[in-house]
Amino acid sequence: MSDAPALPEETVEKARPPIAEAWEMFRKNHAAVAALVVLILIVLAAIFGPALYGTDPFDMVWAPFSPPGADGFLLGTDYLGRDLTALILSGARVSLVIGLAAALVSVFIGVTVGALAGFYRGVVEEVLMRITEFFQVLPTLLFSMVIVALFGASLPMITFAIGVVSWTAVARITRGEFLRIRELEYVTASRASGASNLKLMFKVILPNALTPIIVQSALMVGGAILFEAGLSFLGLTDPNVVSWGQIIGSNRTYILESPFTVTIPGLAIFITVLAISLVGDGLNDALNPKLRQR
Amino acid sequence: MSDLLNVENLCVRFEVKRGGMFGKKSYLHAVDDISFAVKKGETLAIVGESGSGKTTAALAVARLVNAWRGKVELDGRDILPLDGAELRRARRRVQFIFQDPYSSLNPRQRAEAIVKEPLDSLSDKPEAEKAEIVARLFKAVGLRPEQQRLFPHQFSGGQRQRIGIARALATQPELIICDEPVSALDVAVQAQILNLLRRLQKEFGLTYLFISHDLGVVQHMSDSIAVMYMGKVVEHADRISLFSNPLHPYTAALLSAVPSVDKARREATKRILIPGDPPDPMNPPKGCRFATRCPLAEARCRETPPALREVASGHRVACHLVPDPA
Known part of the structure; x- marks a missing residue:
């Protein structure tokens, strides 16, 4: 082969990894950066807090309803005289783990369903989207309550119950992206290069569809934490582990006498979910190329 | 020389549903019974306006859309019924250059990975050899070796099309289908890419099926x-006789629309205007498809569709008004 002359008029810009570009955009969203700091603190507290703090959340350490700050307990004690600080710290673990795991379950189901529907179209799409609609119109809390009531309130079952009712949004987003991307020429080009359907779906289309899916799943972690709080408030939870919703649920009878026992775990949920939402919003700004051009 | 590609009675139709899930099915015949052949080492151009079916025909020849009926013979062997390993072998011999260099490259792949993809899927060469082939291809299309590590958005349109060309060359194909490879590029870059394609054709003995609406490029x-007009081939001839003696009224109108800097030629060819738009492709005219817009149409044109017949050596036309050779 002979070589063609190099072309002077076409210049090459410097290579810059897309991650660096995304981080720059994320940094411009101050609320998201602040939320990220808060979220990191919450995660660190959940990982190291219980070990560092030392008190067993199930120990009755003092008289019930000791208000925050009094008697040497930072957040006070609950209706059984348990240390609320210890409860909040170990509750953070359960809430975060269930939030993450449930989001993963629903992303897994949603991406699979959406990818198959968007890629194969036709009958496959019809059937899968009707199933998706079926799950969309189901009363979600009721359905997951039925699952937990039937199969037991273990953590994996609660995670599954939350995941199985919240995957529809991911499925719809994934399908939409697949419908758009499958018509692009680079997909046809890969097909001309001999790529199999499986390779087209998961190595060509999915990486390009990932942005909105990532944003949606970040938001879904917050949603799953709320959902778990709802279930454990109703008592549908493993009684041997503490979660924020469970603290609220068990103290709800005494909401008028000592409101702090419900407000404090409530605030913990509120701050965590808000932080996750703001970070998700920042991710959307950072990863969405249309906004990037502004 | 013998024909490398021989297309016979190729038809492509798309299902169109009207009125939701249980609506009536009807079909749009995008490519309606076309035949042509390309000799080894030569270039056949298919020209026509948007919606004439030229791109669909090209995609069907490359097995990228399904043909409804007809034959696509490569060296005398029909590739339409092939699948599995045999289809992959055929894909190695037929490659495609796409129209839009901005959407034809995967934005998440590096240039080297894009060029290597056909080798990954269609050959079983060792990695070291693939890397060597990619390096040679970059050189052959005029890209620098250090550009292999870049992502598509870091290239200009012309450079992107060079990557697309390198990808098409990777499996050492015999037939390359170029679907308007320069229509998305600046005029200055167009010339570079066209000259590159011609040089590569000589170097590798390539056969081109060249889709275009730009008659200057085609010439x-x-x-x-x-x-092509509305899914039909209306005229088929070698370049010189088509440009000097267009027989079909549609071809004549197309040629008269080509701007020229040659004053004598400009004055000699009167501009022929075609009134109106092409008719609804879902419901084509029953006679000659061009009859609704043809300035010369007669009653028989609206009744019976004209067949494509040879009126001079190698010059075929589908028009009732062209007399048979004496």
């Missing part, structure tokens, strides 16, 4: 030309 590139 520069092709050995013979097929003119």
Whole structure:
């Protein structure tokens, strides 16, 4: 082969990894950066807090309803005289783990369903989207309550119950992206290069569809934490582990006498979910190329 | 020389549903019974306006859309019924250059990975050899070796099309289908890419099926030309006789629309205007499809569709008004 002359008029810009570009955009969203700091603190507290703090959340350490700050307990004690600080710290673990795991379950189901529907179209799409609609119109809390009531309130079952009712949004987003991307020429080009359907779906289309899916799943972690709080408030939870919703649920009878026992775990949920939402919003700004051009 | 590609009675139709899930099915015949052949080492251009079916025909020849009926023979062997390993073997011999260099490259792949993809899927060469082939291809299309590590958005349109060309060359194909490879590029870059394609054709003995709506480009590139209108080939001839003696009224109108800097030629060819738009492709006219817009149409044109017949050596036309050779 002979070589063609190099072309002077076409210049090459410097290579810059897309991650660096995304981080720059994320940094411009101050609320998201602040939320990220808060979220990191919450995660660190959940990982190291219980070990560092030392008190067993199930120990009755003092008289019930000791208000925050009094008697040497930072957040006070609950209706059984348990240390609320210890409860909040170990509750953070359960809430975060269930939030993450449930989001993963629903992303897994949603991406699979959406990818198959968007890629194969036709009958496959019809059937899968009707199933998706079926799950969309189901009363979600009721359905997951039925699952937990039937199969037991273990953590994996609660995670599954939350995941199985919240995957529809991911499925719809994934399908939409697949419908758009499958018509692009680079997909046809890969097909001309001999790529199999499986390779087209998961190595060509999915990486390009990932942005909105990532944003949606970040938001879904917050949603799953709320959902778990709802279930454990109703008592549908493993009684041997503490979660924020469970603290609220068990103290709800005494909401008028000592409101702090419900407000404090409530605030913990509120701050965590808000932080996750703001970070998700920042991710959307950072990863969405249309906004990037502004 | 013998024909590398021989297309016979190729038809492509798309299902169109009207009125939701239980609506009536009807079909749009995008490519309606076309036949042509391309000799080894030559270039056949297919020209026509948007919606004439030229791109669909090209995609069907490359097995990228399904043909409804007809034959696509490569060296005398029909590739339409092939699948599995045999289809992959055929894909190695037929490659495609796409129209839009901005959407034809995967934005998440590096340039080297894009060029290597056909080798990954279609050959079983060791990695070291693939890397060597990619390096040679970059050189052959005029890209620098250090550009292999870049992502598509870091290239200009012309450079992107060079990557697309390198990808098409990777499996050492015999037939390359170029679907309007320069229509998305600046005029200055167009010339570079066209010259590159011609140089590569000589170097590797490639056969081109060249889809275009730009007659200036076609004149520069092709050995013979097929003119398509609404899914039909209306005229098919070698370049010189088509440009000097267009027989079909549609071809004549197309040629008269080519701007020229040659004053004598400009004055000699009167501009023929075609009134109106092409008719609804879902419901084509029953006679000649061009009859609704043809300035010369007669009653028989609206009644019976004209067949494509040879009126001079190698010059075929589908028009009732062209007399048979004496």
